Amino acid sequence: MSTNLIVGVTGKRGHGKSEWVRRHLISDNRLLIADALGEHRDWTTSLDCDLPEQLSIIAAQGKNAFRLACPLPIDDEEKLIAIDYLCRAAYLAARFAEAPVTLVIEECDHRAASTANWTNPGLNLLIQYGRHGPVNVVWTARYMGAVSRRLTSETDIHILFAVHEPRWLEAIADRLGEQAAEEASKLKRYHYLKIIPAQSLIIGVNADGKETWRQTLGFVETAQPSSEERLEDETGESEETQPNGKEGLEDETSESEETES
Ligand SMILES: Nc1ncnc2c1ncn2[C@@H]1O[C@H](COP(=O)(O)OP(=O)(O)OP(=O)(O)O)[C@@H](O)[C@H]1O
Ligand SMILES: [Mg+2]
Numbered sequence: 001m002s003t004n005l006i007v008g009v010t011g012k013r014g015h016g017k018s019e020w021v022r023r024h025l026i027s028d029n030r031l032l033i034a035d036a037l038g039e040h041r042d043w044t045t046s047l048d049c050d051l052p053e054q055l056s057i058i059a060a061q062g063k064n065a066f067r068l069a070c071p072l073p074i075d076d077e078e079k080l081i082a083i084d085y086l087c088r089a090a091y092l093a094a095r096f097a098e099a100p101v102t103l104v105i106e107e108c109d110h111r112a113a114s115t116a117n118w119t120n121p122g123l124n125l126l127i128q129y130g131r132h133g134p135v136n137v138v139w140t141a142r143y144m145g146a147v148s149r150r151l152t153s154e155t156d157i158h159i160l161f162a163v164h165e166p167r168w169l170e171a172i173a174d175r176l177g178e179q180a181a182e183e184a185s186k187l188k189r190y191h192y193l194k195i196i197p198a199q200s201l202i203i204g205v206n207a208d209g210k211e212t213w214r215q216t217l218g219f220v221e222t223a224q225p226s227s228e229e230r231l232e233d234e235t236g237e238s239e240e241t242q243p244n245g246k247e248g249l250e251d252e253t254s255e256s257e258e259t260e261s
Helices: 017-025 051-059 076-097 121-132 149-153 166-176 178-185 227-235 245-251
Strands: 006-010 030-035 066-071 101-105 135-141 157-160 192-196 201-205 211-216
Touching: 006 017, 006 149, 017 101, 017 135, 030 076, 051 066, 051 076, 076 101, 076 121, 076 135, 121 135, 121 149, 149 166, 157 166, 157 178, 166 178, 178 192, 178 201
Parallel strands: 006 135, 006 157, 030 066, 030 101, 101 135
Antiparallel strands: 157 192, 192 201, 201 211
16 A cells, blocks of 8 residues: 555445455555454454553564554443554554554444544544654545544545445535445445545446446535634644543544444
8 A cells, every 4th residue: 555545445334344454455564453343353463452562562563564453442432542542553653663554443433433523533643644654544434424524534545335325325425426425325235436536536346346437526525624624733733632532422422323233
């Protein structure tokens, strides 16, 4: 993977998001996965230990190649803290070794990672400063509308599997345009769209990973941050992030909780 990319992988349960991650990152040689559901144990080294030990193992990698999956705690507040620290660990591992790291965050629509208007502080740091690591971020979620707008607007490549729920199609239309939502509603299982907003490009891909069509995307709203957000980005401060995990969880309403699982 080239460096400092943000890739978002979204779509219905069981349609191939984690499989896409495995197929595309299996040869990445500095890979860290926040493995919420333990989906990547079979092709990584799973760090089945507590967070401090996970962090010290990551810090000890230096310039080595590694492919580590960190199972996340069940408890929401502990999960928020784990994601925060793992993002920072990925950043430090890249920066100190001067060697890029790819961080995968599975289930990014869980409220410990992101909600429609809140981003985990560690993830926010990677969005703002990840290019200095450099760190690539790959995030997955079932519902794009339940992921922070800041994250979706900063995402360079969207991998979009089928979505049928009208509410979530509306969220896709709102963030990536009507054409993306319409095409997403027609996708078969394991087929996906690759959308590159900066190039106004939408590509259809089949279950074997073969490109089947490509078009210029008619309308893409990349949701430019407001002037306040731009200012926050420059100063490194953000009202969007909460001072501690507990407040983050209590103050935000997670849209994903209201949806089917
Ligand atoms: N392109 C594909 N061709 C054949 N089988 C696939 C393909 N993609 C995924 N699968 C299989 O489908 C099943 C579900 O895929 P996967 O776990 O990637 O779904 P998911 O979108 O991550 O689901 P969830 O939202 O529950 O995490 C897995 O058994 C996987 O091996
Ligand atoms: Mg999955």
